[in-house]
Every structure is written in C-alpha cells, then in structure tokens.
Amino acid sequence: MNKESIKNCPNCHEEVPGSYEICWNCLYHFKTKVIVQEFIEISEVIEEE
Ligand SMILES: [Zn+2]
Numbered sequence: 001m002n003k004e005s006i007k008n009c010p011n012c013h014e015e016v017p018g019s020y021e022i023c024w025n026c027l028y029h030f031k032t033k034v035i036v037q038e039f040i041e042i043s044e045v046i047e048e049e
Contacts, residue, residue: 011035 005018010027022029027036 005028006015007018008014009023009026009028009030012023012026014025016023016025016030020038021031028034029036032041034043
C-alpha cells in the first residue's frame with residue numbers, strides 16, 4: 001500500500017500531507033522556512049517613488 005506521509009508544520013503544528021510544500025493552514029513554506037504570506041507582504045512593501 002502507498003501510505004501518504006504526514007508532517008507537522010513547525011509554525012502552527014498542523015498536520016500537512018508530505019507532498020505539500022506549503023502549509024495549507026498558515027502558508028508556511030517548508031523548503032524556504034518562511035511564511036509565504038509574509039514574503040508577499042515584503043514584495044508589496046516595495047514602493048515606486
Ligand atoms: Zn502551518
């Protein structure tokens with residue numbers, strides 16, 4: 001049988017399927033170890049002036 005691995009998000013401790021790169025609950029990115037939402041905010045902070 002093909003058992004799907006489960007990993008726990010270190011940020012919110014939610015159970016996330018092993019194939020997920022981003023926590024579905026808090027948007028924590030397992031590879032880069034950052035929360036994607038914060039990454040987007042950083043991008044939005046950049047203003048043109
Ligand atoms: Zn999480």
